[in-house]
Amino acid sequence: MMFSQNGLFKSLPFPITPTPNEAWGIKPVLFKIGNFPIEAYPVMLFLALLAGISIYIWQLRKDGIKSSNAFYIALFGIVGGTIGAKLPLIFMYWDKINSNANSLNAVLQGRTIVGGLIGGMVSILIAKRIFNIKERMGNQLAIPIAVAMAIGRVGCVLRGCCYGKETYLPWGIDFGDHILRHPTQIYEIIFDLAMAIYLSIRKRKGVRPGQLYSIFLNGYLSFRFFLEFIRVEKVSFIFLTDFQILCIVGLIFINRKYLFSRFMRREV
Numbered sequence: 001m002m003f004s005q006n007g008l009f010k011s012l013p014f015p016i017t018p019t020p021n022e023a024w025g026i027k028p029v030l031f032k033i034g035n036f037p038i039e040a041y042p043v044m045l046f047l048a049l050l051a052g053i054s055i056y057i058w059q060l061r062k063d064g065i066k067s068s069n070a071f072y073i074a075l076f077g078i079v080g081g082t083i084g085a086k087l088p089l090i091f092m093y094w095d096k097i098n099s100n101a102n103s104l105n106a107v108l109q110g111r112t113i114v115g116g117l118i119g120g121m122v123s124i125l126i127a128k129r130i131f132n133i134k135e136r137m138g139n140q141l142a143i144p145i146a147v148a149m150a151i152g153r154v155g156c157v158l159r160g161c162c163y164g165k166e167t168y169l170p171w172g173i174d175f176g177d178h179i180l181r182h183p184t185q186i187y188e189i190i191f192d193l194a195m196a197i198y199l200s201i202r203k204r205k206g207v208r209p210g211q212l213y214s215i216f217l218n219g220y221l222s223f224r225f226f227l228e229f230i231r232v233e234k235v236s237f238i239f240l241t242d243f244q245i246l247c248i249v250g251l252i253f254i255n256r257k258y259l260f261s262r263f264m265r266r267e268v
Contacts, residue, residue, distance in 0.1 A: 023176050024160045024175060024176035024177075025040075025158055025159045025160025025161075025175055025176065026157060026158050026160065026173070026175070027040055027158045028040055028041070028158060028159045028160060030043060030158075039159070040155055040158035040159055041155040041156070041158065041159040041161070042155075043155070044151055044152055044154050044155025044158070045152055045155055047151055048148040048149070048151035048152040048155075049078075049148065051144075051147055051148055051151055052144040052145060052147065052148030053074070053144070054144075055143060055144035055147055055148075056070075056074060056140060056141065056144040059139075059140040059143065059144065060140055063139075063140060065135075065137075065140065067135060069131065069133045069135055069137075070135075070137055070140070072127050072131055072133065073124055073127055073128070073133065073137050073141075074141075075127075076120075076123040076124055076126065076127035077120040077121075077123060077124050077127075077141065078120070079123060080119040080120045080121075080122060080123020080124065080126075081116040081117065081119050081120030081123070082116070082119075083119050083123075084115040084116045084117070084118050084119015084120060084122070084123075085112055085113065085115050085116035085119065086115070087115060087119070112243060112246070113149060113152075113224075114221065114224055114243050114246045114247055114250065115246060117145075117217060117220065117221070117250065118246065118249070118250045118253070121217065121250075121253075121254075135209075136209040136210030137210070137213075138209070138210030138211065138212055138213025138214065139203060139207060139209065139210060139211065139212045139213070141212075141213050142199050142212035142213045142215070142216040143196050143199050143200060143203070143212070145216065146192045146193070146195045146196040146199065146216060146220075147192070147193075147196050149188070149192045149220075150188075150189045150192035150193050150196070153185045153186075153188050153189045153192065154185075154189065156185040157183065157185040157186060157189075160175035160176060161185075162184060162185050162231070163175055163181045163182070163183070163184060163185070163231070163232060164181045164182025164183065164184035164187075164230045164231050164232065165181060165182055165230050165231065165232055166179050166180065166181055167180055167181060167182045167230075168180065169182070171183065181232075182230045182231075184227055184230060184231050187227060188223075188224075188227065191220070191223050192220075195216055195219055195220065199212050199215065199216060202215065214254060217250065217254050218251065218254060218255070221247040221250045221251050221254075222247070222251065224243065224247050225244050225247040225248070225251075228240075228241045228243055228244045228247075
């Protein structure tokens with residue numbers, strides 16, 4: 001549970017700091033302009049968004065794609081991802097919000113990458129229906145998303161959120177409570193960068209339209225499912241956390257056509 005000077009946030013079952021607290025995290029505040037703190041987390045999120053958009057545009061130019069549909073796909077993906085990153089937290093902690101209205105502010109400061117990925121994916125499908133888009137931009141989206149997620153997780157390391165359980169491994173990190181923990185944020189950074197490299201290699205060898213996006217989502221959701229076992233998260237169903245359930249839902253949705261075809265073959 002996250003250390004905070006505010007008792008309200010100590011009671012929340014997820015790691016959120018409501019205000020810059022230099023006693024928690026590696027470097028939650030990068031610097032100050034007068035008395036105004038420049039927090040590491042929002043700065044890294046901004047850099048992640050900037051890097052993701054820049055790489056996406058570079059990928060489009062490299063692949064010779066000039067269609068305006070690429071803009072709508074990116075726009076819906078960002079908006080849907082933002083909504084998807086927030087909504088699951090509101091549902092997960094609805095009881096907390098109902099019992100204490102101030103908890104809503106804490107929840108809205110948090111976000112979930114798993115929900116963001118699912119929300120972005122659904123929004124892109126909606127955009128393709130609305131604008132009758134036939135092109136598949138997954139091969140241009142996958143690498144920018146992987147890089148952006150890695151940069152965003154740097155903010156998590158500096159802020160001290162999304163940490164792991166206690167560990168005695170030599171690379172454990174003390175985020176402020178004098179307990180060495182799994183640096184699960186760093187594990188994810190390594191995974192995201194490795195995926196970006198792997199996807200780049202696969203793209204050079206040749207892939208089907210949209211294939212890289214499917215590879216990335218399957219890889220990340222599977223990785224995140226197992227990472228949850230060493231993260232500090234509440235168990236909500238048998239031995240699974242809410243995020244593991246989201247991962248399962250996401251994997252089923254991504255592979256729905258394949259699973260349906262397998263089911264139909266058995267029925268026949």
